[in-house]
Amino acid sequence: QEKGDSPIKIDASIGSLLKLKFDGKGNMQGAAGNLDLDIPSLIAISGWSGKKMEWNGDTKLALAVQGAANCTTSQCALGKTKITFDDAVLQGDIKANFAGSVPSIGGKLASDKINLNHYLPKQDKQVSIQLINSAQAADATGWDTKPIDFSALKAANVNLALDIKEILYQATTLGKTQLNLKLENGALALDIPHVELYSGSAKLAATANTGGAISFNMDANNVQIEQLLKDFASNDRLTGVANLSSSITAHGNSQRDIVSSLNGKGQIKVNDGTIKGVNIAQVISNAKAM
Numbered sequence: 001q002e003k004g005d006s007p008i009k010i011d012a013s014i015g016s017l018l019k020l021k022f023d024g025k026g027n028m029q030g031a032a033g034n035l036d037l038d039i040p041s042l043i044a045i046s047g048w049s050g051k052k053m054e055w056n057g058d059t060k061l062a063l064a065v066q067g068a069a070n071c072t073t074s075q076c077a078l079g080k081t082k083i084t085f086d087d088a089v090l091q092g093d094i095k096a097n098f099a100g101s102v103p104s105i106g107g108k109l110a111s112d113k114i115n116l117n118h119y120l121p122k123q124d125k126q127v128s129i130q131l132i133n134s135a136q137a138a139d140a141t142g143w144d145t146k147p148i149d150f151s152a153l154k155a156a157n158v159n160l161a162l163d164i165k166e167i168l169y170q171a172t173t174l175g176k177t178q179l180n181l182k183l184e185n186g187a188l189a190l191d192i193p194h195v196e197l198y199s200g201s202a203k204l205a206a207t208a209n210t211g212g213a214i215s216f217n218m219d220a221n222n223v224q225i226e227q228l229l230k231d232f233a234s235n236d237r238l239t240g241v242a243n244l245s246s247s248i249t250a251h252g253n254s255q256r257d258i259v260s261s262l263n264g265k266g267q268i269k270v271n272d273g274t275i276k277g278v279n280i281a282q283v284i285s286n287a288k289a290m
Contacts, residue, residue, distance in 0.1 A: 008033060017045045022069070030072035037065040056121040059086045074099040081109075088114045090162070106159040115168040143256035150186070150210040150253075158183040171231045172197070186210040198223045200241075212253045216264075220244040225270055240273030 005025035013019045017039070024033010039045055041060035046053040055061065067081030075097040083090045094107030160181045167174040175196030182189045192204040202220035207213070225242035229235045248264035251257070 014045070014048065016040065017048055024069070030070070032070040033068075035065065035067055035069040035078065037063075039063045057119045059118045062086055078107075081107075083109065086115075086118055094160075100157070102154065102156050104157040104159075108161045108163075110163040111165070113166045113168070114164055117168055117170060120170070143254075143259050145254045145256045147253050148212070148255070150208075150212065153183060153188055153208070153210050154186040156183065157185070167195075198225075198228050200224070202244075212251055212258070214250045214258060216246070216248045218244065218246050225268070225273070237276040238270065238273060239276070240270040242268055242270045242273075244268050 005027050008022060008024055008026045008031055010020060010022040012021075019036075019038040021036040022031075022033055024031055026032065040062050042063055043053055043055050043061055062085070064084040065078070065081065067078040070077045070079070075095065077093070077095040079093050081092060081094050083094075088111055090109040090111045092107060092109035094105065094109065097104040158181060162177075162179040162181065164177045164179065165175070167177055177195040178193055180191040180193070182191075187209040188207060190204075190206040192202075195202050195204065197220070200220055200222035202218060202223070205215075205217045207215045221243050223242050223244060224239075226236055226239040228242075229238055244267070246264065246266035248262060248266075250259070250261045250263070252261050
């Protein structure tokens with residue numbers, strides 16, 4: 001048609017790597033309609049594009065996107081979008097702008113559950129309280145010295161707000177979580193103003209950039225300290241309700257450099273606490289006898 005919108009139907013695929021369907025209307029300025037994108041494995045399709053991504057997790061990084069698309073030559077908005085990433089389902093609105101030197105992505109999404117354990121290295125070395133306190137941490141030989149490629153932080157600018165009902169991380173289950181993710185010019189900022197954990201709540205903030213600078217800050221209140229220490233430090237001797245704060249920085253271009261440069265401070269205040277396996281009465285009696 002010379003004027004107005006023309007119907008558009010797209011049903012395309014790249015072997016088993018990608019399937020794209022679009023049903024709507026459009027003109028020379030843009031198009032609007034229903035989008036259905038299915039990528040069974042981001043790892044596999046990255047190899048088709050020329051450089052296969054390195055991946056040590058236990059999933060194929062499957063991505064599926066369904067929603068009402070409204071696109072112009074410079075941006076594309078998805079309303080009432082359903083994004084399935086492996087077994088996580090996120091729903092909401094998202095917009096991508098392609099006018100700048102790198103794409104800009106923004107939006108607000110919500111999910112019932114996200115399992116971060118899928119994305120941990122198969123031979124994960126958890127940075128636990130025991131490791132941070134260890135005088136041998138800087139000399140540990142098990143940490144990888146291979147340079148970390150931070151260039152992906154410059155691939156796009158991102159501003160996303162996420163509401164998640166449950167997050168699984170190793171043995172820990174985090175409750176209702178509000179999360180704001182901002183990535184701009186290679187600098188990543190993660191802000192979690194509220195997360196429910198260990199019968200209490202916390203706020204967290206973390207940053208990273210292409211220069212290898214990393215920071216982490218946490219303030220938690222009314223946390224059941226026994227279960228927290230059991231999960232992160234394999235220690236269950238301390239019980240009680242705790243308030244915790246920590247501030248950690250690191251810098252480096254490899255796992256070993258980052259672990260070796262760990263620096264920071266922390267504080268724990270425990271109310272109505274007990275220490276298992278310590279006979280306080282006996283300690284006092286021995287002190288009096290001395």
